[in-house]
Amino acid sequence: MLAAKNRNREFSVRYLPGFSSMAVLCFVLLYAPIVALVVYSFNSGTNIALWEGFSLQWYVVAWENELVQEVTFRSLIVASIASVTATILATMAALGTTRTRNYRGQMVIYAVINQPLMVPEIVTGVALLIFFAIIKAATGYHGLTYLVAAHTAFCIPFAYMPIRARLEGMDGVLETAAQDLYATPVQTLRRITLPLLWPGILAGLMLAFVISLDDVVITELVKSAGQDTLPTYMLGQLRRGITPEVNAISSALLGVSVLLVSIFFILRTR
């Protein structure tokens, strides 16, 4: 009987027993903690484990906390400057390394651009801590520029990847046509290359912004006193355990990241 039943089911070469349920389990495990965190940020009680009713009070508490406002503002400033700068530099670098005849030193350039992806963040953080300590001692300047410079550097490879991918997918036909019609190099760049490259540039910008906004390790090591960003502030708050307020901030930040990454995916598939 059982054998007959088994034989009746269509034999699939791709089927492996238990794999689909493992995969479903994997997706559940991946999302359950995040969903729980977001759900409990709407809890009205002070205890984050007990559900006491829907409320937005913790969002209001977080919104009205002046310290949270300050660190959020700082995070946005750093992420904006760093991601825009990194994207501009990455676009230039992509134009200088993609669709070109191979030249000497190109491999070195690739290695330097991708270096932040290969070196552990804690090592980069320590290196910058030491380097900036020397500069701080020499100049006496303790401003936000150090943080912005550090963020710009590690954002470059993330901005570079989608721009380069887009550029590789473009053939040079339109640019050649423009030059045949006596367009100057600047005109070709402005009227042909950049408009075609635009989705890649935007995607790079999104990615760089998200990466900068989320950084903990390098910021934690590089920041001077009173330069907390939102993630390092949240890490510091951990000494008091996870409060519903931190949950609310996390959910808001999560929302921003998911939104930006979704835009990135849409831009990339276009």
Added chain:
Amino acid sequence: MPNSATVVRRSDRGLHEQSETARRKKDVRKNLLLCTPALIVLIFAAAGPLLIVLIYTFLKAGSYGGVIWEWSWDGWFQVFLKKDIFDGTVSIADAHISIFWRSVKLSVQSTLAALILGFPTAYFIATRSPKTRNLWLFLITIPFWTNLLIRTFAIMQVIRDQGIINTLLINFGIIDSPIEMLYTEFSIMLGMAYVYLPLMVLPLYASIEKLDFRLIEAAYDLYATRIFVLWRIIIPLVKPGIIAGSILVFIPSLGAYVTPRVLGGGKNLMLGNLIELQFGQGRNWPLGAALSITLLVIVMVSLLVYVQNLQRKSD
């Protein structure tokens, strides 16, 4: 002036040839110029300071952090050894050894956990129809691009004593008192497997997607069992993906800082925390620098294996 026309033509050709190489040179110069600003930022704020770290490993520690510019092997010495302050006897720094051991052990464990969960998932995605595949891949990558700290918080709330798992288990009467999971080595391992899981699934997917299912069909025609097909055909064929995914999970796990700090509760330090400690309370910058270089070397060796594996795959 009989031959002026030919003279002009000849020089014209010469000019043309010259301009060809000149143009090429100009192109290279233009390309290098385009890369320069990015390279300057990266060299000053990422790559260059690594050299300073190397120099700092050979300096003397200042008493309030920083360094004294005197040559010293102390930084490297202290990575694995310690000297008794009173009688000067040298012994092995067991605290450091145990942290190294914990880092390697937990990284291997989290890599295996990610592999066990990630392999069926990657296989599942690769065997969907091409249209839905992108959606599943999108679902795998979304958590990866969201804040690592927040995902660690999320795991923390699930496994703490009053967390979802313990509350559920107690409510169903399966256990009386909560199982202690948070602030243990297990929680760190779980957390790292959780946050780096996408890094395992993506290369695995890339390998499995290229799998030639005719081979598997042939095996079934020859009366192979499912287990045999999995062990002797699928796994050997996607081995490059398994190696790539494992290294991509292992490397960030080894240098992890946030996950052990949040989920280890300050008791279970890993290499990343030990390094940070030397620049904070420890005030031993040369030791911190030496530990950083050690971590960097381990990571670079792993990456070399990864690159070689990639090259073999493309051959």
